[in-house]
Amino acid sequence: MKKLFLAVVMTVFALGSWAQSSEFDKEIAKTFELMKYRETTIESLESSFQSFVAQGMMSQDKLKDFSKEFVDLMLPELKTGISQIYKETFTLDELKKLNEWLASPLGQKSVNLTPKAAEVGAKLGQSPEFQGKMQQLMMKYFAK
Secondary structure (H helix, E strand, C coil), X not given: CHHHHHHHHHHHHHHHHHHHHHHHHHHHHHHHHHCCHHHHHHXXXXXXXXXXXXXXXXXXXXXXXHHHHHHHHHHXXXXXXXXXXXXXXXXXXXXXXXXXXXXXXXXXHHHHHHHXXXXXXXXXXXXXXHHHHHHHHHHHHHCX
């Protein structure tokens, strides 16, 4: 009788956990959709690699194609990894609240800003001034 009771309890727990996980996965999928994850990642990548176009290594059209193919290649694994981080970091209720904010006009304004912020970061990282500072910092920590 104890074994039957234990089996029933474990089954109920497993079903509840599965339902929670399924709902969580749906909410994470909604997060990716609201964040326009594929689109913003492609735009950010294009911004980061504009130096290839400037140096004549690649045309703008080829960069667009490269960025899309690269993102499509890495996106499934990236989503899996990020989903795991979300599961470890947020409760289901917190994720729902995040999605409410992402769906708001202010949330979408923030999402739409992401590629532009990546572009600023990429330009800074490629500037001679930043490169010089980075080299000095690396020498400070790696030369000894």
